[in-house]
Amino acid sequence: MKNTFWISVISLTYIIHQICGFARFDRYSVIKAIPKRLGDIDHLTQIKHRFLNDVDFWSESNRIEDAILFDVSPRLKKNLIHYLDKNRINYTILTDNLEQWVEKERLYATESMKNEINLDSIDYERYYPFEKYVDILKYLHSKHSAATYKTIGSTIEGRMIPAMVINNDRDVKKNAVVFECGIHAREWISHASCLWFIKELLSGDGKKLLDKYEFHFIPILNPDGYVYTFTHNRMWRKNRRRNYFGLSVACDGVDLNRNFDINFCRDLAARSMCSQAYCGSYAFSEKETQSMRDYVLELNKTAKIDAYFALHSFTQLWMYPYGFTSYEPRSIGQYRKLSKLAVEAIRNTHGKTYRWGSIFETMRYLVSGASLDWIESQNLADFSFAIELRDTGEYGFLLPANQIRPTSEEVWSAIEVVLLNI
Template sequence: MVAPEGLAAFKNALDKEQFFYWVAIHNVEQHMAEEHYPELKTTVDDENLVKLRMRRDIESNFEDYDFTMYSEYARMARWMWTMQRRYPHLAKLLHLGTTHQERSIQGMKIGSPVNATNKRIVYIDGGMHAREWPSMHLALYFINELLTKYGKDPQITNYLDKLNFYIIPCVNPDGYEFSRSSEVRLTRMWRKNMAPKNCNGSAYGTVRCCEGVDLNRNFDFHWGGRWGERNPCSDVFQGSSPFSEPESRAIRDLLLSPDVKGKVDAFVTLHTHGQLFIHSYNHKRKTYPDDIEDLKRVGQQAIDAMESLQGTKYQLGSAIDLLGKFGPSTGGASDWAKSIGIKYSYGIELPPEQTTWFAFIMKPHLLIPAAEETWLGVKVIIDAVLALNHL
């Protein structure tokens, strides 16, 4: 990214060295503003943004959720509360923990009847990384599909009759709200949670202090090994210990709670970007679970289902196999889930492709198409859980 005042000199330098280049985004600030508010097609005006947000908040009655726009976390939580009231026999709002900034980590239990505790479970989350806005809104879309189509769609009705679903749309509400607070790139591209500053000495005798922990490096799976990131200023800082963060503990405590432990057959964590369907393990090359062939089979069926809608191409594999240049990753959520016995544990990296550097900024009008195709893949996993249990 180049500042406007330095653009001419930068182009001259590239031309002098005979580098091939193209301009991917001509105005990053405007591009980010349009992600918040697609109506804004002119230069960003902070006062106009504030007025638009206020008008939307006043006009909204919180009764329905607009899946074609990005919303603040409070609106997501209010919508889930509303859905619980609309469907009390199917939905239960869950408070799973409290963040560093005192926000409630909220999710939903969905099933028919919702109070049943003897059924197998599918777990889904989004928003583990702050900047990955589409993942949260897709998880909300899945909640909407399950609740609004029960009793109307035979497949959905069967799902809720035979299974329980636990869905956490936004694991990292602090980080999400911080990433929404400004169009400045370092803010919008924030990945971690908002943990207080950690300090760590470097090999050169300097002390580095920065906020935040990468929640997807904070689970107790090969945490702190050779590939664990100890620099608190890194985007992938692993934290001070496994489950040092309230957000990762919220997931752990839910999955190991008496009503849930040992009953979860699918764990799906949504991320952006890259069009990747990721299975375990990711801490070491060519290291797989004993049931890897079954994981690949179901994963490929899910990819085929997603591709059937719009032709979107996904790759299947472990993250270390698909993204080898980044090295192994330890402390991952889906790997930890697999290690505690959850059969179908996957991470789904949503569109667009990995080669698009600005792909975290998905335009709002693409949210529903992405949700529709991803839901097809998730339903393949749900069907696999039913088949696994002969349901």
């Protein structure tokens, strides 16, 4: 009975979202907590798991002294603040009206969808809507003989998942490098950095790397979710799967980075359809993860994959497997060496600090079903890295477009160093 009631409330919330168009965050607060002891982390985890409909955690870290951002609905705020105070958790309120932040993004999104792009002089320091992104990729394909645009599958809403292969000499057998971007819809800097890397390779500067590797970019692995961040909800993370609880519509979406077949759904919190990390009904249940899996398996038949990079935001982390266990990956010595080189290159570019280590070490959090762990466990690439891009909680997912250039530059310099040292 209780369940039915909650599902009805959730369905109603869903319908309101649909009627009103763009999701609003009036009087939602954004809170930045800095846990000082293990007990603080336990309290924050409780909040995260108990109030799925009123609290959205923006970062996944469970480490002492790491900033943890989350937003909270106005109806829960008073009780939540009381709880934080009672348990003496260190926190600051960044805004009492998230809507003001999101409104800026909405204006940006509306403008981006209206404006025509000048393809002869592409501005790479902008966040583009999905269709324009695809136009840019197709244009680059038409302009550069090294670039091949293709699609790797489709989504539940019928969009094609774009890919770009870059190879300056197809007669020479080369090892492959794969980039997985935009698996999480709201992490716009991931999509933008991926496009920046494509531009770098196609400019004369990429020759050294192109002589050594064939590059495979999946710049927008979650097209439906990405479109939804432009049209309905800037804070959307998952794909757009409609989930049903019996005959009722429950919360939408599956977290694609919990849907790979590695220790699938062992994290209890990922089993709730309303969780931002909902794992889906079974491993590889989603068309996006199936497409990524099939693409990598197929590529692996014809080429050795030296490296797989997954781009996320935010918190500035350079990570390697595993996330589902504290066990170390096969080539741990090499992983450490390459990661040190990477963060050093990042620091030398614009002075930013990225922490490095395994996903488990850096986040102190067990993650099931992540792409990186699946790649490593299946031995599909020599090295796989997940990079949490800028920033450390000033803007979070709403990173201004003027940070696309420095973010992409620093991470590209790290990727170059890693690829030239493998």
